Amino acid sequence: MPGLPKKLVGAVARVRATHLGTGDRCMAVREAEPAGSLQEVKEAGLDREDLLAIYRHLLITRGIEERGHILYKQGKIPGSFYTGRGNEGAAVGVGTAMGPNDVGTPLHRDMGVHVVRGVEPWRIFAQYMGREGGPTRGRDGNVHMAVPELGLHPMVSHLPAMLPVATGMALAFRIRGEKRVALGWFGEGSAARGDAHESMNLAGVRRLPIVYVCDNNQWAYSTPTYLGYPIEHVADRAAAYGFEGVVVDGTDVLAVYREAKRAIEKARAGGGPTLIECLTLRMEGHAVHDDAFYVPKDMFEQWAEQDPIERYRAWLRGQADMTDEEEDEITSAVKRILNDALERADASPLPDPAGLEKGVFASQEDLDTPHHK
Amino acid sequence: MAERTYIQAISDGLREEMRRDGRVVVLGQDVGVYGGAFKVTNGFQEEFGPWRVLDTPLSETAIVGGATGAALMGLRPVAEMQFADFISCAWDHLVTVAAKQFFRGGTPVPIVVRLPSGGGFSGGPFHSQNPESSFAHIPGLKIVCPATPEDAKGLLATSIEDPNPVLYFEHKHLYRRIKAEVPDERYTTPFGQARVHRPGDDAIVVTWGAMVHTASEAADELQKDGHEIEVLDLRTLIPWDKERVLEGVRRTSKVLVLHEDTRTGGFGGEIAATIAEEAFEDLDAPVMRIAAPDTPVPFSPPLEKAFIPQVDDVVKGLRQLVEY
Ligand SMILES: Cc1ncc(C[n+]2csc(CCOP(=O)(O)OP(=O)(O)O)c2C)c(N)n1
Ligand SMILES: [Mg+2]
Numbered sequence A: 001m002p003g004l005p006k007k008l009v010g011a012v013a014r015v016r017a018t019h020l021g022t023g024d025r026c027m028a029v030r031e032a033e034p035a036g037s038l039q040e041v042k043e044a045g046l047d048r049e050d051l052l053a054i055y056r057h058l059l060i061t062r063g064i065e066e067r068g069h070i071l072y073k074q075g076k077i078p079g080s081f082y083t084g085r086g087n088e089g090a091a092v093g094v095g096t097a098m099g100p101n102d103v104g105t106p107l108h109r110d111m112g113v114h115v116v117r118g119v120e121p122w123r124i125f126a127q128y129m130g131r132e133g134g135p136t137r138g139r140d141g142n143v144h145m146a147v148p149e150l151g152l153h154p155m156v157s158h159l160p161a162m163l164p165v166a167t168g169m170a171l172a173f174r175i176r177g178e179k180r181v182a183l184g185w186f187g188e189g190s191a192a193r194g195d196a197h198e199s200m201n202l203a204g205v206r207r208l209p210i211v212y213v214c215d216n217n218q219w220a221y222s223t224p225t226y227l228g229y230p231i232e233h234v235a236d237r238a239a240a241y242g243f244e245g246v247v248v249d250g251t252d253v254l255a256v257y258r259e260a261k262r263a264i265e266k267a268r269a270g271g272g273p274t275l276i277e278c279l280t281l282r283m284e285g286h287a288v289h290d291d292a293f294y295v296p297k298d299m300f301e302q303w304a305e306q307d308p309i310e311r312y313r314a315w316l317r318g319q320a321d322m323t324d325e326e327e328d329e330i331t332s333a334v335k336r337i338l339n340d341a342l343e344r345a346d347a348s349p350l351p352d353p354a355g356l357e358k359g360v361f362a363s364q365e366d367l368d369t370p371h372h373k
Numbered sequence B: 001m002a003e004r005t006y007i008q009a010i011s012d013g014l015r016e017e018m019r020r021d022g023r024v025v026v027l028g029q030d031v032g033v034y035g036g037a038f039k040v041t042n043g044f045q046e047e048f049g050p051w052r053v054l055d056t057p058l059s060e061t062a063i064v065g066g067a068t069g070a071a072l073m074g075l076r077p078v079a080e081m082q083f084a085d086f087i088s089c090a091w092d093h094l095v096t097v098a099a100k101q102f103f104r105g106g107t108p109v110p111i112v113v114r115l116p117s118g119g120g121f122s123g124g125p126f127h128s129q130n131p132e133s134s135f136a137h138i139p140g141l142k143i144v145c146p147a148t149p150e151d152a153k154g155l156l157a158t159s160i161e162d163p164n165p166v167l168y169f170e171h172k173h174l175y176r177r178i179k180a181e182v183p184d185e186r187y188t189t190p191f192g193q194a195r196v197h198r199p200g201d202d203a204i205v206v207t208w209g210a211m212v213h214t215a216s217e218a219a220d221e222l223q224k225d226g227h228e229i230e231v232l233d234l235r236t237l238i239p240w241d242k243e244r245v246l247e248g249v250r251r252t253s254k255v256l257v258l259h260e261d262t263r264t265g266g267f268g269g270e271i272a273a274t275i276a277e278e279a280f281e282d283l284d285a286p287v288m289r290i291a292a293p294d295t296p297v298p299f300s301p302p303l304e305k306a307f308i309p310q311v312d313d314v315v316k317g318l319r320q321l322v323e324y
Helices: A008-011 A038-043 A050-073 A089-098 A111-118 A123-126 A164-177 A194-206 A233-242 A253-268 A296-306 A309-317 A324-345 A353-359 B006-020 B044-048 B060-072 B083-104 B130-135 B149-161 B213-222 B242-253 B267-278 B302-306 B310-324
Strands: A018-020 A027-032 A102-104 A184-187 A211-215 A244-249 A276-277 B002-003 B025-030 B053-055 B076-080 B113-118 B141-145 B166-171 B181-182 B195-198 B203-207 B229-233 B237-240 B255-262 B288-292
Touching: A008 A276, A008 B203, A018 A164, A018 A353, A018 B229, A027 A233, A038 B242, A050 A089, A050 A111, A050 A123, A050 A253, A050 A309, A050 B025, A089 A111, A089 A211, A089 A253, A089 A276, A111 A123, A123 B060, A164 A184, A164 A194, A164 A211, A164 B044, A194 A233, A211 A233, A211 A253, A233 A276, A244 A253, A253 A309, A324 B083, B002 B006, B002 B149, B006 B025, B006 B044, B006 B149, B006 B166, B006 B181, B006 B203, B044 B053, B044 B310, B060 B076, B083 B113, B083 B237, B113 B149, B130 B141, B130 B242, B130 B267, B141 B149, B149 B166, B149 B181, B181 B288, B181 B302, B195 B213, B203 B213, B203 B242, B213 B255, B213 B310, B229 B242, B242 B267, B255 B267, B255 B310, B267 B288, B288 B310
Parallel strands: A027 A244, A102 A184, A184 A211, A211 A276, A244 A276, B025 B053, B025 B076, B076 B113, B113 B166, B141 B166, B203 B229, B203 B255, B255 B288
Antiparallel strands: A018 A027, B002 B181, B141 B237, B195 B229
């Protein structure tokens, strides 16, 4: 199976099915197939315009993080700096599958979700630089941000503390009988914490409309997967919570999209949770200070060959006849967006310390948002 | 004696304890191959092997709860939190189990939890906190906050020897900034004994951790106007050196309590209340407190600067105090 990571290929050969007894709780840890032809993709709900939008989102995602990296090196970003290089396909794929009223709690490798949901890139740069225009107005830094109006809520550092929160969002939808779905992201490393277990157990018990997305980039800082969990796939655990687990090649944006779409619509229809594990490699250090000396070189080399953006570009040209003109147009549009964004962010002022103590407690007026109506 | 940074002194102290006591094991995230997020345990796994320097999964509960169990079975675990902030994930195991185990069961829990704490470099709300007062409120936990390389090493040895759960707060902003002579040989620094960081009789600043250095710089400024300010470094909060604080208050009659943690419910309140109870008649001015405002630690530099007490803030406070 060309294009699929070795680990996944090995596993594809032996799809394990776990039967938990009752008919509708028959589980299988499924290894997803790679994306196929344009026809197949269209059947999954994407027209050609959508496909080009995905490409644009991938480029914006990487562009934001590459430029952020430069800003950091120029000393314009305080604190630390993280990117999701290698995870762009997984983030954009899931983000694209979300419905307009769905919600989620993306993490530090999931810039693509913010981009797909429509956050203005200048606000991300402003966030990086601690400016007033960032979603947290300088209160928090780096990817610890989100725009709630877009259905996203900002992560905390503590991992995977946003999973119980996403689970609670799904609980609210369930209680109110809304056809909305929550998405909760976590890394394969933080899958080790009780928050992950407790969330999935509650969601399983109540068959909540939630999709858990595991960004498995095979490293938790310097910790390899074999020191993080003793089973083959994190998604194997889904069976223990009474729902379905799927492993998908996270560098295949269309396969991720297909699996996410399927899981989201299943949840929306009352079919309960799904755990999707997106397998990638973290293509840089944990953060900029980390040279990732502990990652074997050949691992980087192997995964560099399946860069999610390159891979998708090749697919678009091969399967969807993306023309030179179309590609140029997208590339230059992205460049323009990012240049403008940087300029606008740089014009955003630093926050005024005088307002620091005002933002701790909410007032009744603060409840006057679309979320609380 | 050799000149060591604060962080080197922590490393030295830990290595020395591991060499002399085979029961001392280190566990935490990325402490082995990587040598710890701040490199405190760099080279330890090569020297002591993977079963004395354990890379754990991302599991604070299992790290602290596991340390407790291993301690009950006779080991001397030193657990590392990657940042002090993440100790919240192990709250239950410290507060519910470790702190109360001896009181209930009579079985001591000799664990040390190392907690890289404090702000000053835009770490934001989750990589900058000083949560010592939350734990000082819990009977059964000891709280250690070294301010100098010499104390960092000596207090770590005492922490490991101590038969109780000890929270060892190491301030990240001191790691590479503070350098001083450290004795080569092994020594222990007693708990509950304050240290005079700089002498003076006109007023006293009671503080700990990174604020010791802030206070000292402020005292330099006051000295230019002829005021001699004592900077008293508590070194440990549980137990804290009440007698030495009261002696200082009686001698100077003017006291500033300073900490980097937020104001309300901060440990400074406990000190101020004790002074009010036991040395009220000796005061020539109200007890002054300088602490961070009651907000999460903000990320953006101008906000963080407004949050963490600065030398200028302390200078201003001390001027008010000496002129009172
Ligand atoms: C509770 C908690 N402990 C420790 C950390 C410090 N830390 C930040 S990221 C990280 C590794 C996370 O690994 P993983 O969950 O695989 O996510 P990745 O960064 O690889 O995307 C660690 C240990 C944290 N953020 N939260
Ligand atoms: Mg990971």
